[in-house]
Amino acid sequence: MPRAWVIQGYQGYQGLSLEDVPDETPGPGEIRLRIEAFALNWGDMNLMHDRYSFSFSAFPACIGMEAAGVVDAIGPDVVGIELGTRMCTLPHFYDRRGASTEQLVIDHRYVTPAPAGLSAVESASVWMMYMTAYFPLVEIMRVLPGTTVLATAGTGTAGTAALEIGRHFGARMITTSRFDRNRSFLESVGADHVFVQGSGDLAEFLRSVTAGRGIDAAFDPVGAGMIGQYAPVLAKNARIFFYGTLDAEFPTLPIVDMFQANAVFHPYSLFNYVENPGSRARGKAFVYDALKRGLVAPRIDRVYPMEGYREAWDYVSAPRETHGKVVVETGA
Numbered sequence: 001m002p003r004a005w006v007i008q009g010y011q012g013y014q015g016l017s018l019e020d021v022p023d024e025t026p027g028p029g030e031i032r033l034r035i036e037a038f039a040l041n042w043g044d045m046n047l048m049h050d051r052y053s054f055s056f057s058a059f060p061a062c063i064g065m066e067a068a069g070v071v072d073a074i075g076p077d078v079v080g081i082e083l084g085t086r087m088c089t090l091p092h093f094y095d096r097r098g099a100s101t102e103q104l105v106i107d108h109r110y111v112t113p114a115p116a117g118l119s120a121v122e123s124a125s126v127w128m129m130y131m132t133a134y135f136p137l138v139e140i141m142r143v144l145p146g147t148t149v150l151a152t153a154g155t156g157t158a159g160t161a162a163l164e165i166g167r168h169f170g171a172r173m174i175t176t177s178r179f180d181r182n183r184s185f186l187e188s189v190g191a192d193h194v195f196v197q198g199s200g201d202l203a204e205f206l207r208s209v210t211a212g213r214g215i216d217a218a219f220d221p222v223g224a225g226m227i228g229q230y231a232p233v234l235a236k237n238a239r240i241f242f243y244g245t246l247d248a249e250f251p252t253l254p255i256v257d258m259f260q261a262n263a264v265f266h267p268y269s270l271f272n273y274v275e276n277p278g279s280r281a282r283g284k285a286f287v288y289d290a291l292k293r294g295l296v297a298p299r300i301d302r303v304y305p306m307e308g309y310r311e312a313w314d315y316v317s318a319p320r321e322t323h324g325k326v327v328v329e330t331g332a
Contacts, residue, residue: 030078032074032105039325053093090111155177203233216239
């Protein structure tokens with residue numbers, strides 16, 4: 001029987017258990033993957049505490065947003081996918097069918113061929129971070145030289161992706177970090193300016209580095225603890241993309257600052273864009289092209305075995321000195 005990491009309630013990763021689960025047969029429009037590797041994402045942590053963009057419909061449930069594996073069964077009404085092909089899952093509203101498993105039945109719309117030349121571990125590590133950053137920066141804001149973006153928590157994988165993508169399009173990229181030791185890494189991936197939390201006033205820092213103009217966009221997964229700090233320096237018609245709660249609390253909106261800037265607060269979930277066929281195709285095309293041209297590349301921090309999933313979460317939850325994706329290999 002295949003094994004899966006399951007959770008019985010909103011208990012955090014401490015409530016995960018590795019269990020044998022029944023074989024599943026794909027239904028109409030579905031395929032089955034023999035999962036080789038799956039990646040950890042902070043959204044998984046939020047979901048395990050019921051503070052994400054969707055909730056489980058019931059328990060037990062399996063978490064996980066991105067994985068790579070080999071097609072070993074195909075349901076009716078699926079065309080264009082062949083047995084034995086390595087595919088990657090795309091992040092979507094998956095309910096209880098998460099990817100932290102050795103066998104996954106999934107709607108064929110939410111898989112894509114593994115990029116050429118990448119291993120299973122690498123293939124499982126690119127879709128969430130780069131597609132998360134792509135839609136706000138490229139399709140919605142259309143960043144270009146002269147655009148100023150604050151990407152908070154820059155060492156997070158989506159924050160890093162935003163810095164890389166923003167740099168490619170010529171935007172001025174500003175980021176934040178809890179530790180000065182991360183400065184050189186953040187500058188290497190695209191940050192023009194790095195604000196170290198606790199080193200002063202963020203609003204004053206932003207006024208200084210933008211010569212008083214302010215920021216055109218914030219790409220922010222932090223939550224209540226950050227938005228009030230940068231809101232006084234929103235440029236006219238700025239947009240706040242809020243996509244996570246690293247500080248475990250939803251923000252109270254700084255309404256007065258937003259009135260004055262004519263700003264938009266955009267609760268952003270990648271999943272809504274993946275569900276749309278047109279935007280899904282554009283996001284995939286961007287990632288494939290960026291990988292092929294060397295504009296982005298997989299960055300793997302650590303790899304754990306299937307049995308080490310909770311230890312992997314211990315590592316992700318603690319302050320890190322190296323950066324990149326944390327991935328689990330199933331051994332399947």
